[in-house]
Amino acid sequence: MPNTRVLVAGASGGTGRAVLRLLAPRPVTVRALTRSASKTDRLESLGADEVLVGDLFDPDDAKNAATDVDVVLSAVGSTLRDLHGGEFVDGVGAQNLVSAAAAADVRAFVMESALGVGDDPASLLATAFDAVIGPIQRAKADTEAALRAADLEHTILRPGVLTDGPRTDTVQVAEPGAKLWGTVSRADVARLMAAAPWTPTATDRTFEVVDNPLLRRREDLLTIDWVDGPDS
Numbered sequence: 443m444p445n446t447r448v449l450v451a452g453a454s455g456g457t458g459r460a461v462l463r464l465l466a467p468r469p470v471t472v473r474a475l476t477r478s479a480s481k482t483d484r485l486e487s488l489g490a491d492e493v494l495v496g497d498l499f500d501p502d503d504a505k506n507a508a509t510d511v512d513v514v515l516s517a518v519g520s521t522l523r524d525l526h527g528g529e530f531v532d533g534v535g536a537q538n539l540v541s542a543a544a545a546a547d548v549r550a551f552v553m554e555s556a557l558g559v560g561d562d563p564a565s566l567l568a569t570a571f572d573a574v575i576g577p578i579q580r581a582k583a584d585t586e587a588a589l590r591a592a593d594l595e596h597t598i599l600r601p602g603v604l605t606d607g608p609r610t611d612t613v614q615v616a617e618p619g620a621k622l623w624g625t626v627s628r629a630d631v632a633r634l635m636a637a638a639p640w641t642p643t644a645t646d647r648t649f650e651v652v653d654n655p656l657l658r659r660r661e662d663l664l665t666i667d668w669v670d671g672p673d674s
């Protein structure tokens with residue numbers, strides 16, 4: 443059986459680089475997407491088998507990125523300054539990738555979203571945070587909705603505040619609305635992203651993701667047996 447082909451969108455970012463490092467020793471073929479050709483050497487050194495230069499605001503680039511892959515792991519994101527014609531990559535750009543993946547018969551799509559996205563009840567701190575980055579959160583909510591409506595297996599991860607700390611494997615997940623709040627390392631999120639397509643109990647689900655959540659109700663926390671990819 444041929445290796446699973448994985449697209450990492452946002453590969454040059456904090457989470458994306460952690461995903462590349464995780465996948466490097468595994469029997470998968472990894473395509474890394476970046477807008478900057480100058481990042482090619484770096485992405486290859488992190489384990490990318492192929493680097494594709496493209497911008498997700500361009501539907502043709504999104505199509506090229508999703509063609510001939512089995513799994514999409516999307517860790518793209520922006521700041522409030524990164525507007526493109528009034529849009530954020532978290533919205534229109536990521537939705538171009540969802541459409542392209544569905545058209546290309548991709549098997550599974552994992553999206554890194556964020557705590558507080560969508561209409562589910564959120565913690566007070568997440569709600570306060572939303573007041574600052576609301577436009578990006580709304581763009582992500584639209585992409586979440588597009589992904590749920592698409593003909594794709596999917597997992598949506600809504601992490602808390604990201605850190606560059608080490609992988610702990612102690613992260614906790616809950617259904618949307620559990621109102622988790624706290625931090626989580628990009629390395630831990632990367633681990634869940636890479637595992638989700640091989641974890642049956644993560645299929646077509648959305649999770650709040652936090653390490654050592656504050657003020658959580660124990661009964662809200664889920665036990666998911668994450669399956670670390672093919673022959674990891």
Ligand SMILES: NC(=O)c1ccc[n+]([C@@H]2O[C@H](COP(=O)([O-])OP(=O)(O)OC[C@H]3O[C@@H](n4cnc5c(N)ncnc54)[C@H](OP(=O)(O)O)[C@@H]3O)[C@@H](O)[C@H]2O)c1
Nearest residue numbers: 452453454455456457476477497498518519531556603604
């Ligand atoms: N910061 C937090 O505390 C926090 C909390 C919860 C969730 N999140 C979300 O988690 C995700 C990952 O965050 P991060 O900090 O690890 O990532 P990051 O370092 O901000 O990297 C973002 C990535 O997005 C890519 N990108 C941006 N615009 C693009 C476009 N038009 N086309 C293609 N790629 C594009 C960039 O690639 P190139 O520049 O190489 O093209 C970059 O690799 C984001 O969605 C973020 O909103 C963040």
